[in-house]
Amino acid sequence: MRPCAALALACWLLFALLAPARALEEAPPRTDVGTAAQAPLLASVARAAPVPHAQGRLFELRRPDAAAPGAAPSWLFGTIHSDDPRVLRLSPVVADALAGADTLVLEVAPDAAAMQTAAAAMRLGDNRRLADVLAPALYWRCIAALNARGLPEVAVQDLKPWAVMTLLSMPPARTGEFLDRHLYNLAVAAETPVLGLETTAEQLALFDALSPVDQRALLRATLATLDEQPRKLDELMDAYLAGDLGTLLALSEAEVPGLAPALQARFRHALIDARNARMLRRIQALPEAGGYFIAVGALHLPGAAGLLRGLEQAGYAVRPRQ
Numbered sequence: 001m002r003p004c005a006a007l008a009l010a011c012w013l014l015f016a017l018l019a020p021a022r023a024l025e026e027a028p029p030r031t032d033v034g035t036a037a038q039a040p041l042l043a044s045v046a047r048a049a050p051v052p053h054a055q056g057r058l059f060e061l062r063r064p065d066a067a068a069p070g071a072a073p074s075w076l077f078g079t080i081h082s083d084d085p086r087v088l089r090l091s092p093v094v095a096d097a098l099a100g101a102d103t104l105v106l107e108v109a110p111d112a113a114a115m116q117t118a119a120a121a122m123r124l125g126d127n128r129r130l131a132d133v134l135a136p137a138l139y140w141r142c143i144a145a146l147n148a149r150g151l152p153e154v155a156v157q158d159l160k161p162w163a164v165m166t167l168l169s170m171p172p173a174r175t176g177e178f179l180d181r182h183l184y185n186l187a188v189a190a191e192t193p194v195l196g197l198e199t200t201a202e203q204l205a206l207f208d209a210l211s212p213v214d215q216r217a218l219l220r221a222t223l224a225t226l227d228e229q230p231r232k233l234d235e236l237m238d239a240y241l242a243g244d245l246g247t248l249l250a251l252s253e254a255e256v257p258g259l260a261p262a263l264q265a266r267f268r269h270a271l272i273d274a275r276n277a278r279m280l281r282r283i284q285a286l287p288e289a290g291g292y293f294i295a296v297g298a299l300h301l302p303g304a305a306g307l308l309r310g311l312e313q314a315g316y317a318v319r320p321r322q
Contacts, residue, residue, distance in 0.1 A: 062316060123158050
């Protein structure tokens with residue numbers, strides 16, 4: 001397993017709100033692609049034990065109390081935090097499902113208030129600076145890496161360590177219209193109501209709950225693998241475009257060299273499994289009328305603890321559509 005793919009995957013897929021909120025100019029995206037030497041990696045992931053709902057990006061949902069013919073279905077769509085044109089080019093079945101929905105449901109509705117809350121949460125506050133909470137050597141490694149992305153020291157000097165880790169883990173933006181934002185803009189243009197399954201404060205609390213020691217450990221792990229980032233992001237993108245949720249899940253569960261297994265387990269549980277349980281409760285609590293287009297990070301869908309299995313266990317009929 002390529003080092004730190006799990007960390008990048010969690011930051012990339014699950015926290016789409018943070019990039020538009022930071023309002024910082026980034027360097028142009030790199031276009032490195034994987035070589036033939038990477039084929040064994042993806043092949044080995046593909047050979048992993050089968051997991052529930054390992055394939056697909058769009059699923060039709062029918063509530064146990066709305067199974068009668070003619071009842072409006074809802075949809076669950078797996079997203080990725082990317083403004084790649086291949087991602088934004090919605091297939092006809094996805095576009096039709098979104099256009100026919102009565103309500104768009106996102107992890108968090110990325111309105112102005114949410115982005116302002118996120119931007120403020122990334123800052124240390126109390127006149128503290130990043131240099132105050134990191135050892136000099138680690139601080140200057142961060143500044144060099146951020147400078148390489150077009151972010152000067154003055155723009156990042158009061159960020160929290162987890163915010164720096166997030167900035168360095170996500171792909172540079174082309175346009176800033178990431179898939180979640182794209183869906184939101186389409187809904188607003190169509191005057192479709194938009195709901196959030198979580199609040200901005202709930203999402204960001206997961207990062208703030210990390211101890212300073214844990215934040216520094218995650219930051220070091222991110223810095224140690226920056227040279228490999230273009231290739232591992234290509235792997236994630238290839239799996240997403242193929243609807244290969246099983247590979248995404250395997251990448252997220254892989255061991256991260258240099259990171260304590262206990263920390264990795266806590267981090268993944270907080271970012272994925274615990275949030276799955278919360279989002280599952282809130283999907284079930286939506287009004288019974290149906291007609292929802294629910295779009296969440298693709299990593300929330302598969303597996304024994306994923307949303308699709310949870311919805312099935314709650315009595316929903318789940319049918320893959322793409």
